[in-house]
Amino acid sequence: MHDLVTIDPVTRIEGHAKITIRLDEDGKVDDARFHVTEFRGFEEFCRGRPVFEMPSLTARTCGICPVSHLLASAKAGDAIMGVQPPPAGVALRTLANLGQIIQSHALSFFHLSAPDLLLGMAADPSIRNVFGLMAAEPDIARRGIRLRSFGQSIIEAIAGRKVHAPGIVPGGIAHPMTVETRDDIAARVAEAKETSVVALELYLSIADRFAREIDAFGSFPSLFLGLANDEGTWEHHDGHLKVIDATGAIVADRIDPAEYRDFLGEATNSDSYLKSPYWKARVAADGPVADGIYRVGPLARLNLAETMGTPLADEALTVLRDRVGGMATSSFHYHHARLIEILACTERIESMMSDPLLMDSRVRAVAGINRSRAVGVSEAPRGTLFHDYEVDDDGVLTDVNMIIATGQNNLGMNATVTQIAREWVTGPVIEESTLNRIEAGIRAYDPCLSCSTHALGAMPMVVTMIDAGGQPICSVTRD
């Protein structure tokens, strides 16, 4: 006999989702599932479009991380054209991605997760939001908003607009950077770096309050996948794919991203539009795809990196590793990892500002169609993003596959929800704080389910418990 508890919708994530908790006959949590109930069909309507339109078209997938789609798509376009963008084009793309990671991580930490972390998981839902944060911690809220603005300004300076910018194109960047915009970024980077240091200190000062959450928010062994480079430094734009296990042992290295199909499978789910990519080599012929679980995103990137490559971020990485004893395997540490990445981004931006390459006017390679299939990869804030295109002789898309970071974390999110439910759900009654912990467990991955942002805190939520016959036995609505 099973009971079902449904949390619908989940709030303060990008998009809509619901969660089902299945209880066993003893009223204990048997399993929990995270469902994505929206279908958008981007891959379908990209077919038939010229490859040169793809960056801006696919960027419309999301308003939070459009740059990541622009980059993955433009890199696929580079490969279809058979060109390497000019060095300045590569540098500007890199800078844009650093700005993207800052603004998205700032949104995740300050706007979406800080209400839980600073005000408490059990705080009144009516104040457990960014406005409650502004009232309780006005300085940190203001800093967070300015940090996000800084990241967006970089995107605007390079690509022409803060959101859905058109300036990242196959072959490079549409327009060179101006001295004024470079100077604007240079003038603001010190404050951004200071904010990321303050945020890290703040996080470390409260992290010990969440010992139980750290143990239960997705604390399990899994593989970690991401881009890596030969130097072993934190990578976010180029390089090869690398996979390690929960002990840090290398499972696969120097994989050409274009060969991802040889290593990654994509399982479809009957109860969710979100697919579950998995590491093929770990799944037996008839075995569950969950055996191939891997995680992507800030946690994976930090676990993969030997160093961050910048002084303050390296110190911060050492602190994280000392706290967790090496590899960080709890998804709660995504928050910590995000803050370290923000710090690394600000340091890298600071060092790029004096590079004359940024001002080079050659930013775009021009060519026709020279290959029929190509894969573009970027590290989106939430993890590795694949765009796989096939084109006809005229450059019109005949097939498209996009593997999104949130999809790759699907198995991890399901495992996390189950773990949290087992820890906090003990009977037919579910406390509001428990609901929020389940949501917060999902939110640790900062999942991007579509392009809508529920940044206002407690959104309507319906919890329904269903008996074995499918009849609801109780329903709780949170307005």
Added chain:
Amino acid sequence: MPEVRRSIAITIDDTEIDAYEGESILQAARRFGIKIPSMCYLEGLSVWGACRICVVEVAGQHQPRPACATLVVEDMEVRTNTARLQSHRRTILELLFAEGNHVCAVCVSNGNCELQDRAVEAGMDHVRFDYRNPLRPVDATHPKYVFDPNRCIVCTRCVRVCDEIEGAHVWDVASRGHQAHLVTELGQPWGRSSSCTWCGKCVASCPTGALFYQGSAVGESVHAPDLVARLVAARRDHEWFPPVESPTSPNEQNGDDR
């Protein structure tokens, strides 16, 4: 000797102007800086009267008249922007948007589009008709240009400029009514056209993102609709070569008789 044209007094929006005999309402209005929106009309090309965006009211006539295709007559009283005309224009624009696949946000002509500009001017914040969402394959076979029929409003500027200015006549309109669509080379892919000279005047004249250069990303397509009027004037006024009594090509002048 300069051409002498007879003046005709007309009134547009209560302003008396001296129009020329043989001139359209649209031409007269534009000479006097009176704005009448248009789409299929392009100075230098023949008048087509297809889009009906330029409709005006003429005193004594019940039906609105296309300003591009209605010649001025003595004492004509014209109104260009009544509530009725605004309603007609918005309806026409909504029908155009519903009929094709006009998605400004991901269009190469976003920000450089006459259809988009007219819609903004008309305050078209939504479309009241069901979108037809037609399936129209993109023709990217030409080495230099792309034709995306999803964004075509069949204004026929490309048909006329290719026929009347370039003299190649690559473009035509096939089918009728709502199925009317442009074809190149009698329905062959553009890239296989033997008559196309690659001159690009069709792209320069296109009011939307239907015709654009290969390799254009979103928002990068810029048109040059004034090019046609400049070419026509230059040709008429012999701007580039002095008139000669017995035309000879530069090659002949050099002793080359090819």
